[in-house]
Amino acid sequence: ARGAARESARQPATTRDGRTIEVCANVAGGAEAFIAAEEGADGIGLLRSEFLFLDRESAPSVDEQRDEYQAALDALGGKPVVVRTLDIGADKQLSYLPLPSVANPALGVRGIRLWASHAELLESQLRALLALQPLDALRIMLPMVSGVGELRALRQRLETLAGELGVSRLPQLGVMIEVPSAALCAASLAAEADFLSVGTNDLTQYTLAMDREDPGLAAQLDVLHPAVLRLIKTTVEGAAGRCPVGVCGAAASDPLALAVLVALGVDELSVEPSRVPAVKASLRELDAGALAEQLSAWLDLDDGAMVRERLKS
Ligand code: PEP
Ligand code: MG
DSSP states (O other), X not given: OHHHHHHHHHSOEEOTTSOEEEEEEEESSHHHHHHHHHTTOSSEEEEETHHHHSSSSSOOOHHHHHHHHHHHHHHHTTSOEEEEOOOOBTTBOOTTSOOOOOSXXXXXXXXXXXXXXOHHHHHHHHHHHXXXXXXXXXXXXXXXXXXXXXXXXXXXXXXXXHHHHTOOSOOEEEEEEOSHHHHXXXXXXXXXXXXXXXXXXXXXXXXXXXXXXXGGGTTTXXXXXXXXXXXXXXXXXXXXXXXXEEEOSGGGGSHHHHHHHHHHTOSEEEEOGGGHHHHHHHHHHOOHHHHHHHHHHHHTSSSHHHHHHHHHO
């Protein structure tokens, strides 16, 4: 039976009404990517590259980074691997990269905003990424994007660097949707990005203006709050099929939330490696079309708790 379960986890996840949703994994590096492949992940939807940079005295070299990212690509054997560029700031700090102390670091220089002041870190990461094989399995993803200008600037740098390195075909370049402005402007992002991936952890925090680390707010910090759902809906509608939309926040493995995400029309879910088989099994039980018919009623409810109640009944 275990063998059969394993085999079924390796198969694509198709809903009862025939929609296939990619189920990918969130990982910290090559070793975890290997586990994800074993669990049957259809790819890596989020490699949090900051894990290579944490708990050390200096930044990893280009070669060190390349080896770690390459291990992830090798583990997946040609399936897509999304590497997110360094997402430092707020709760994640590096001793060798002192950031000014500010009153609201979650609203400060973090994620992609770091590149204005720390271009050398960006360069080292992009150099390591452009050295990978095969490059068409690699997808580069930018965190904390708030508008299309940031994507444009990054694409320009990537193109310049690729020219210098003699790389002719660029890897796909996508952005995280984890700031309300990015969700609201998804159409302009989708016109220039190769993919969008909703980071529900931060999108929920920034939409509800509730710190994701504050235990006093944990009960209300719910991705199923209609305001958050409306922003995800806006994102999918903004993308309008021009590029795929995934979800890589914790909501992707919450059984109730993943049903709503499917109803909203997302193409991919990315979850902890151990959750891949269960998420695929849940998807196979769903009727995406029937769920979508109930969507507008959920969007009019008062809060996340009420949406959860409705979904359970
Ligand atoms: C998110 O914000 O949902 C996300 C996936 O990124 P992280 O949890 O690393 O901030
Ligand atoms: Mg985030």
